[in-house]
Amino acid sequence: MKDLRTAYALLFGAGFVGGHHFYLDRLLHGTIAATTGNFFGVGWMVDLLCLPYYTSSFNRTATASRDRSCGRLCCCLPLVQCVVILVVCGIALGLPAFFHSAGVVDLEQRMAGTAGNPYVILDIDRDASAEELQKAYEAQLRDVEASKDCKLKESKESRESKACRMKKKHLKKAIEFSLRRSGETKEEPPRKQRRRTKSDEDREFDQWFDQRRSEWEALVAEVKEGSTRLFKSDDKAHEDL
Secondary structure, eight states: OOOHHHHHHHHHHHGGGTHHHHHTTOHHHHHHHHHHHHHHTHHHHHHHHHHHHHHHHHHHHOOSSOOOHHHHHHHHHHHHHHHHHHHHHHHHHHHHHHHHHTTSOOHHHHHHTOSSOHHHHHTOOTTOOHHHHHHHHHHHHHHHHTSHHHHOBOTTTOOBOHHHHHHHHHHHHHHHHHHHHHTOOSOOOOHHHHTTOOOHHHHHHHHHHHHHHHHHHHHHHHHHHHHHHHHHHHHHHHHHO
């Protein structure tokens, strides 16, 4: 037999991870609630009203055998916690990359600060080595310098046109971003600091962590910019009306 007061105590104490469902042997509901925050809070409000029915339904079908729900809870809750942690980690690590691969947002362009995707600007694959990236940069730079925009000079100071300077600026940002992503930069640490540099594994982890953080920062910035544009377009539409 299950006690309604215990079920309500679990609802208020662990309702968003499905504690009351596990208490009432509703394992499927409990697992789904634990991974979705009890259906993003909506299920919690439904359970608040339906919990007496859940409890009475269990008691009608329960036998007079010994209650082993505590043991089942001790086995299920750690498993559910592991599932929740894996889901949260998966979202935290893979959500920006998912939006990028789906074409929703170009995170590489945002992180590089270029007018287009840095690898498209360099006309090279993402898995290219630092040497190949440098060669691609030099080839693109020669093409830019030979372009019509760079041959035109501003009359007063005889310097490159604005369009030429912008092309070179974005090209430089593209190569700097690509070299950072490849894990190789032009700068080397001073001789006195080389002994204190981290091991290869630590550097790889730091690079991986910085990349995930940069992806999230780029995604948040893109969402903010998109929201701002949307609100501005709505305000303009209301003004036109």
